[in-house]
Amino acid sequence: MASETIDIRYVAKLAALALTDDEVETFGRQLSDLLEHVNALSRLDIESVAATAQVVESRNVMREDTPRPCLDRERVLAEAPQRQGAFFRVPRIIAE
């Protein structure tokens, strides 16, 4: 297993998380520590083992594509940080 310094700023960017310099230092150290511990998994012989995503039987659930009751739009939009009419309002995404 890989054991190398984590580029914590890059990971934070992937995670959409702004970090302070202090957090970069602390989390970087703590993540390296954790990876030391999880590297123990490299001792397991898992070459021919199948991966488990879910422990109990799971299957595709199908239903008719017909309308049915859903959450009330007004109540849901009432919880939005910013709304405009029937929409969630967000900062401009496409430049003018």
Added chain:
Amino acid sequence: MRREHIEKSAAEIAAQVRSGRVSAAEIVEETLAHVDLVDGALGSYLTVLADAARAAAVRVDERVRGGEQLPLAGVPLAVKDNMCLDGTRTTCGSKILERWIAPYTATAVARMLDAGAIAIGKANCDEFAMGSSCENSALGVTRNPYDPARVPGGSSGGSAAAVAAYEAAVGLGSDTGGSIREPGAFCNLVAFKPTYGRVSRYGLIAFASSLDQIGPLTRTVEDAALAYDAMAGYDPMDATSIDRPVEATASALREDLRGLRVGIVREFDTKALGPDLDRIYRQAYGDLERLGAEVVEVSLPTAEYGVATYYLIAPAECSSNLARFDGVRYGLRVEGNDVRAMYDKTRAAGFGPEVKRRILIGTYALSSGYYDAYYVRAQKARTLIARDFAVAFEQCDLIACPAASCPAFQFGAKSDPYSMYLMDYYTIPMSLAGLPALSVPCGWTTPADGNLPMPIGLQLCTPLFGERLLLGAAHAYERATNHAGARQPVLDGVRA
């Protein structure tokens, strides 16, 4: 302070309400008065639903008068604050949802209410259920009712403290790697995580979807069985909920363990836990044998890799699930120059350190170049751990082992993240394998840094869907030993 009814079990309260000897309204008034008295110091609840509880009690009393046989009539319920309850604040213990009002009710909660239970409040928890002490809640401190200098455990610590302190008779918790069983052990409770998929996750705000499972925290095994019977079963709103008939457990409570084989795990040597815990667990295994079980040694050779496996899989799923908190549709928003800055700043301000740590771990484990080395490897280790249990269960019907490696600890005692992660050493393997497991009180120990005896939990576990056997056996053990009844919470000590 009068606690005429609320120290009784949920089964007793419901029987009294059904018989008309006491009304749900009286139970609710007594509970609210008690919460008012003790919760300022204990901090079990983030939100007390006094008005809603009174209104619900009126409806329950009407249903009782109408002849409905409600299994949980008038039973005061604590709901962990990561479960939605229509019209109530649902925070997950996080600043990012501090003011969010749920627009619907989780299926498990709805089924409890339909059975006659009355939601008294939303209980504190580690932020997004990530932690083992409740110290990661951004919204409040919860204290252990058996020693207010100690943590209640976590992440379902508020639900555990509420039930231990008679602020509710049943607490709903969620367990991802031990978040019901560990606080249950710390607070002298029966704490039960059903088979993965048995109880719907609809309305449970997701942490790690392949592991999360709702279950009850109660003062008796019978109460856990009643709550499970009310909640369990298929729900079309949760694609991972299992569509197969549920067998009632409350009718399967046993008085002995004759004909059962109980496996003791060779790798879980209790000597490593110190002489006191070693003595308590040996006594517990001996009691199981005296109740008629044949005790056999079994092996879980991969279980020691459980924590490492879990701390890749759970953060990976968490990093994906928590991507939805972006300041667009609900919760906190911190404005930025563009949408990207808004995401980054919202999440930086809204999440606490443990949540950020796990998002970062999970994002790293799933990132290009590391996915196979970390995430897939952990998923393969998960297969081996589940396989260990399958082999062990060829030789036994139940497994008995510790629920936690120590009693409730003092605030701040586990400041290093990995030392906190190790708290789930004994509970994680069952979670990874999806198995039903519970903690039942098995003794008391006075920690070296304290002078009050603290409870210890025995963990029992069965194969998938073994709930009837699991609760039945736990009931026999509880009846024969009654460790829970040996002490009372120190509620006088926490009064303001």
